[in-house]
Amino acid sequence: MQSLSAIVKQIVSPVGVGQIMCTVLVALLPGLLAHTYFFGPGIVINIVLCCVASVLIETVCIKLRKRSVYTALTDGTAIVTAFLLALTLPPLAPWWICVLGMLVALLPGKHLYGGTGHNPFNPAMLGYAFLLICFPLEMTQWLNPANIPETQQLLPGLIDSIRITLGSSHLDTAHWDAITMATPLDKIKHAAPENLISTVQGSQGFIGAYAWEWSNLGFLLGGLWMLWRRVISWHIPVSVLMVLALCYAVSNIPLAGSAVQVTPLFGLFSGAAMLGAFFIATDPVSAAASRRGQLIYGAGIGFLIFIIREFGGYPEGVAFAVLLMNLTVPTIDHYCKVKAKSRDKHEPG
Amino acid sequence: MKPQHLTNRFQGGLVVSDPTATKVLPVIATGLPTTVVLPLQTSHNSYTPNVDSGQAVLKGQRLDHLTPSGASPLLAPTSGVIKSIARYACSQSPGGAVNSIIIDVDGEDNWHPDAQLFHDWHQLSRDSQLTALQASALIGHGGGGFALYRKLTSATKPIKTLIVNAVECEPMINCDAALLQTAANDIIAGAFALASLCGADNTVIAIENGKQQILQSLVESLTDNTSNNMTLCVVPDIYPVGAERQLVEVVCGVKVVAPDIPSRHGILCCNAATLAAFHSFVSTGYPSLRRLVTVAGSAIQKPANFDALIGTPIKDLVDIAGMHSPMTAEHSLTVGGSICGTGFYDFNAPVLANTNCILVDKPDKNPVTEVACIRCARCSDVCPAELLPQQMHRHIQAGKPEDAQAFGLDACIECGCCDQVCPSNIPLTASFRDSRATLRQRHQIEIAANESARRYDMRQQRLEQKTLEKNRRLMERKRALQKQTASTEQSSPQRPDADAIKAAMMRSRQRKKNRPGNDSTG
Structure with a gap:
């Protein structure tokens, strides 16, 4: 005989917090693709940076709080926070913007209130607001969107984007016209x-x-x-x-x-x-x-x-x-x- | 008779795919158990025993003192000797054990001479019918465990509609289905008898969609019993349509929210098994002391419906049904259905009048871990009582179950829908059940405290009155004495015997004078 809880669980999908968060991540993909198409691979670098920072910060916090790291990481909430923050950051934001944003999002935004399920504020938005107030210059350097006929302009490639993000190369404003363009x-x-x-x-x-x-x-x-x-x-x-x-x-x-x-x-x-x-x-x-x-x-x-x-x-x-x-x-x-x-x-x- | 298909819905609920829905498990009669256990505290009744250990009791004998509130009595389900009155496992107690009467069964099954309450039901007046019903201790077999007598007498409006709840929407529970197949005529006869007792104009038999076999047997039985005020309704198969309030909503279109009850709206909803038991009582005059119990689950070899004596230890039934592997502590025991049943750990607990199903499952290989609530509100979407379970849970976690009451904790029907959809695997229903038990206990303690405070005050008052009375009497006596003294002093200022003393002294002096030896001076 089939386990009954399994039968009942089939009627609602997705079943767990982890699956819900995975669905959210998948749902972000179309917007993310469009974003990448117009603003270059910088957004992907943001996401990678935010995710790495998020996993590290989450692990340390959970260890300090003496909870199960596995449970905390598999619920996927930290990754969703990382994605949401990364999507709001300018594509060529310096690496420390990502890390700092995640720190604010997860430390005061989430774990100080008791972790998943207890935060009164949206962690990603808390991180974003902090960055926008403290680093207005870095946070408003949006690229002029590419791939539209009017601008005829090229976006920095992946390697260039990584260099700019890590600070080893500076924005060549002459080359990439109107890089600090307003939205x-x-x-x-x-x-x-x-x-x-x-x-x-x-x-x-x-x-x-x-x-x-x-x-x-x-x-x-x-x-x-x-x-x-x-x-x-x-x-x-x-x-x-x-x-x-x-x-x-x-x-x-x-x-x-x-x-x-x-x-x-x-x-x-x-x-x-x-x-x-x-x-x-x-x-x-x-x-x-x-x-x-x-x-x-x-x-x-x-x-x-x-x-x-x-x-x-x-x-x-x-x-x-x-x-x-x-x-x-x-x-x-x-x-x-x-x-x-x-x-x-x-x-x- | 043509069944009427209803499409009304109620808020929330779950569509559950039940693999056992169409299968009716066999009915197996069980003999007398060696021991019978009767808890003295169940969810709606508490009893004070009038018997003691070592005493012999007969079947149908009343074992508790009369209570003035008109509660249902506790009857011995068979004859035997009381082994002890002690704490014993009980599936309906949150602590897992309550004081119980434990009877060693003698196997004679002799009825008590007073057990037969009447010879002909139809010759009784309505009042004596109700009194007999109360004395028969007939408790609803559905799950709530309300006494049928109380249900009938709680109506404030004349009952117009009697709903026969033959809906068994919870997966795995099968006893009503088996009863409908084997004893549909008894149920219908019981429904007729109850309808005439409560004065209902029309009777609705409700069964859920998808149970063809049972529908067929009901349709056949109903053609035999030609009646124009009985209808057969097929309700949508949405869990928990078999819950009393939800069924009333689907059948009558009346939404009843706790603490309101259907009988206040002129509707009486009775479980099919209760009506079969009512029929057996009405036709014989003897209280019905048996019921059908489904024993199933992944660990059970031969799942079946057992015709068991109330008070039979669960273990006896599980032994008959057989288990795939020897019983271990890891086997999980659920009393009640697979969704809203309560997990329990003691196989010695007895079958009660409202125990419909016993599930024994193999140890769970990957048990789910509970994580924090993310307030996704799925629980409130499925809640048939239209509550906000996650808000109630938040207050309960904060240690304030009384705040959860403001969110309608008392209206929770403990159906378990919220547990099924919770992505965080929070056992919400269990926490609500526990909190309600805590609140009930707190309330009882409060009542008891108020009662003892009142008794103490009364005693103080009595003592004070007594002292006052005593003082008053003393004062009165004192005053009376003083009065008496004063009056005697007035009439004779000297002591009353002064003359006598004087006379005695004179006599004495005379005697001394007249003594011959003393006559020297003369």
Whole structure:
């Protein structure tokens, strides 16, 4: 006779924390490929560096906490954190940026709170916010995306990228034109009002900001796959994206006073919107627990992303929006106690 | 009769593929065990024994003192001699052992002269029918273990619908299926008798989708018993559709959330086996003291349904069923179904009225390790009681089960769905069960403490009253004495016998004078 728990377990897949995290990693691949296509192999180097740092830091922390290293590493949460942080870093960020970011993400972000399942903040976003505040120069050196007809520009190859990352070679700004180029969102924000329309048009791809729209599409694809695999529920991504689009739509009304004419679609397919909505905001540990609470939580994130993008000093607001909403989770959970009530379905009320 | 297929659903639940669903295990009758164990504390009843060790008891004899609350009595399942009253293994106690009456069975199986409660059920008035039902100690065979009498009397609305719960949605449990196949007529007769007792207008027999054999036997039995107010419903095969509240929701469309109960909505839901037992009681007048128990699991050689006496040690049944390899401590024992059953360790524990299934499994080769909760909320998605298990778990882990109550811990039906979907392998249901037991215990201690505080206060009051009374009486007596003295002093200021003394002294003096030897001075 077949073991019963095995039969029952088959009905829900994936079954363990490790499998869930593996699904998340697989879901990241389309976006990652698009990212690599437009910004070169630097992102892959970031991922490798972050993963190595993550495994080392995790092992040391678990040893110090006298827990099972095997269990901690096989749950895959540290690797997912590494991937998410690496994806938010500029492709040619120095190696120590990766290591420092992982240190902040895992030490104060995770283990000081008691490890997996106990962190109130999204570890990757904590690491990112720390880096952005402390090293603004290194963190905003984005490459001009390649492989689009307008720029006709070559990206640094793998070897060059490794050299730059490790600091043995400096960026040859003459060779790689506009290496410290601002992201489209940044450009729009700082454009002079008279150039605004041309700036927006110049940044426009098919639906979003050029190049970025493809990585956003990739992350959307991965996110939809996670939804289908039931790794995440629709509540958080839908509320994040709906509210973000709604904010852009409202800001497009001329009476609203905002001069920036960014369409909702441009807003959704620029920056880290899709990565944030499907992969970062949905981190279950730091998100609200009840489905109703998740809608509130997601709406808050969407709104804050818009506020920070439009009025804040940073070009992208996903990290701060997520961290700020993480703070509100205990309150949301407190007020979202679901309690079923007896009712007769045939009678109204 | 044409079965009615229902498609209503309830929130949450699991679709479980059960390989044993279509198979009905054989029924094996068991003789008398050598020992019978009756726990004095079960989930809903606690008894104070009125017998002592060494005393001979007869079958059907009442073994506990009458309790005023109208709880169900404890009856001896067979005749024998009480060996001892001591702590013994019990699958329904969180600590694993409770005080129990242990009877050495004499094998005679003699009924107590008072055991037969009536000769003709139909000649009894409704009140005496209810009294007889209470005295028969008939406890629901489904799993909850509520006394049928209490279920009937807890209704605040007249019962309109009687649901016969013939749904056995949990994998491995097979006893109701076997009963439906072998004794469908008894169940239907029991349902008729109960419907007329509680005044239900219509009776619904519910079985789950996919059990063709049982459906067939029911359809055949129902054609024989022509009745127009009995319907046969086939409900979706979603675990736990056989749980009382979920079945009521699917059949009647009424959602009942604990602590609310279906009988307050005019619905009575009874397990099929309970009705068969009710029928046997109604037709003979003797309480029903046996039940069918499924014994299965990966370590069992011949899985079967045993017709066992209540109180039979589990070990006896497992011995009859046989095991593939000798029993070791690593073998896991589960009492109840494969999903919501409780893991247990002592094979000496007895079969109770609501023990439907005993599973013995081989040692688990790769046991799962529990890791931290990642709050994925799968548990709340499958929870049929619409709770947030991970939030309750968080509060329980923080040592505050009373905070978990704010999240509806009391409404948990302990179905085990959350355990099945948890990616972190957290035994959520077990922790909820334990916390509820802890809270119940705490509550009982509180009640007991309040009761003793009240008793102490009463005693103090009584003592005070007594002292006051005593003082008052003393004072009264003192006053009375004083009064008396005062009145005598008033009437004769001298002592009452002063004259007598004086007279005596005179007489004495006279005698001295008249003495001849003393006449010298004269």
